[in-house]
Amino acid sequence: MGMAIAEKILARHCGKKSVEPGTFIEAKVDIALGNDITAPLAIEEFKKVGGSKVFDPDRVVLVPDHFTPNKDIKSAEQCQILRSFAREQGLSHYYEVGRMGIEHALLPEEGVVLPGDLVVGADSHTCTYGALGAFACGVGSTDLAFAMLTGKCWFRVPETIKFVYKGKLNKWVSGKDLILYTIGDIGVDGALYKVMEFTGPVIRRLTMADRLTMCNMAVEAGAKSGIIEPDKETIEYIEARAERPYEIIRGEKSARYAKVIEYNCSKIEPQVAFPPLPSNTRPISRVGEVYIDQVVIGSCTNGRIEDLRISAQVLKGRKVHPRVRLIIIPATQKVYREALSEGLLETFIDAGAVVSTPTCGPCLGGHMGVLAEGEKAIATTNRNFAGRMGHPKSQIYLSNPAITAASAIAGKITSPEAL
């Protein structure tokens, strides 16, 4: 029986010819990642067991992105822990405010994560890197401490579910809609402990930005990771930025899957996930009248330059509804710079939007757009749990950048077609 791509990468990293789903392995990791929320705890655990040197200062990556620029004194102190650890260990991948970005947008952009890699990150959206043909999954702080110390992590080899996307994408339908539709179909625990492998002709035609968005949200279906086999598009993207050699790994033809699920994309409309779960999806035509107070475009899910271009296309020459606050957050400094030179920032500001420096900020109710009691927001982010963006009695709707931008203009959830 053959191995799917995820199993093959895991086998390669534990020095075995093959691995079977369900078995426990200890595997070498290529990159261990932490942020300003999870790394301080990992650093403490690292020091508690007497750790003095990380396994490889080029492979431990720290990104202060959640509550940065520091939102309060405690957050500033958390960041300080990262900063001094990075200096003391001589880490080559520590990204300071002003030169950083949201971790899962930043690492692919910088060529830090590469095809065939095994990546663990103390952040649940680490699964994003599956779009590059890497096996990447979220872990906790103790796992990160262990990985920083030993260069290893324990895994239970997961089964893989194969998703095949066929047909043609409708107008305004993006990777975000495909993943929301999929989560809506299988549920928030539909892929629990499993890998979601995205395949099919539609995936082959998707941009890297859309692929990263899809893998990013695999965790919202309970998956250990999302993954897409590398192709010409992946290699072109990687070649322009890889900082070290890499190996393309693909699954075997005889690979065994836990399940194969096919979708006809010609039938998929832009999707909106209603509160309080990402699986609570409806096609835009069946949303009804939902008035909103705030709109957020950004995050590790949809804060890339492609997302900002679509938003600008919708916002150009229009004004944000008087009742609405529109907050736009380019995911990295590079995206910010590109948006500036392409004139997108001008479009946003002319429309009446706030443009923020890169931060996870409002996505997890941290800062830069926290909601009051009873307020409703539509966002391009990844989670719409009750109160996630602020007050426990505030609500979040999830959608793609086009729908989200159009909703900022209309003051209610709407398609650009209806403007």
Place this chain on the structure above:
Amino acid sequence: MEIKAKAHKFGDNINTDDIIPARYLNTYDPKELARHCMEGVDEEFVRKLGRPSVTGHCIVAGKNFGCGSSREHAPLAIKGAGISCVIAESFARIFYRNAINIGLPILESKRASKRIDSGDEILIDLSKGRITNLSKKENYKVQPFPEFIQEIIIAGGLMRYVKKKSKRQER
């Protein structure tokens, strides 16, 4: 190891923002986190636990407990609040490994998750993998942990397990 605890029941898909809202993540002090345990879903939860008594507390939940973020602050808040065990029909995978890594006992049992009500007195035998509902006089079977995970649990968490292993190698 036996744990006697009073059950506190929750539903399906309890996420990490329910367990510890992100606005409290500017610290990782378990005592501070414990003050806000389950605040996202029940603001009164910590107050209801009251002072520590002879009988401990356990959380009983439905499917996919701990979904969402990778924050280890979630099991830390639960442990810090004096909850001695979490029983659920299923756990989200990062929460599952985090709980094991920090030494918070968790048990998967569909029947226990369905049958136990808030206020029931529960007796948990971790080594035998058995849950007894003293109030309803019922026993529930538990999905046993794989051997590798049992070793981490016995050691009292992943880092202690590492320490133990490295000491053994030194000898």
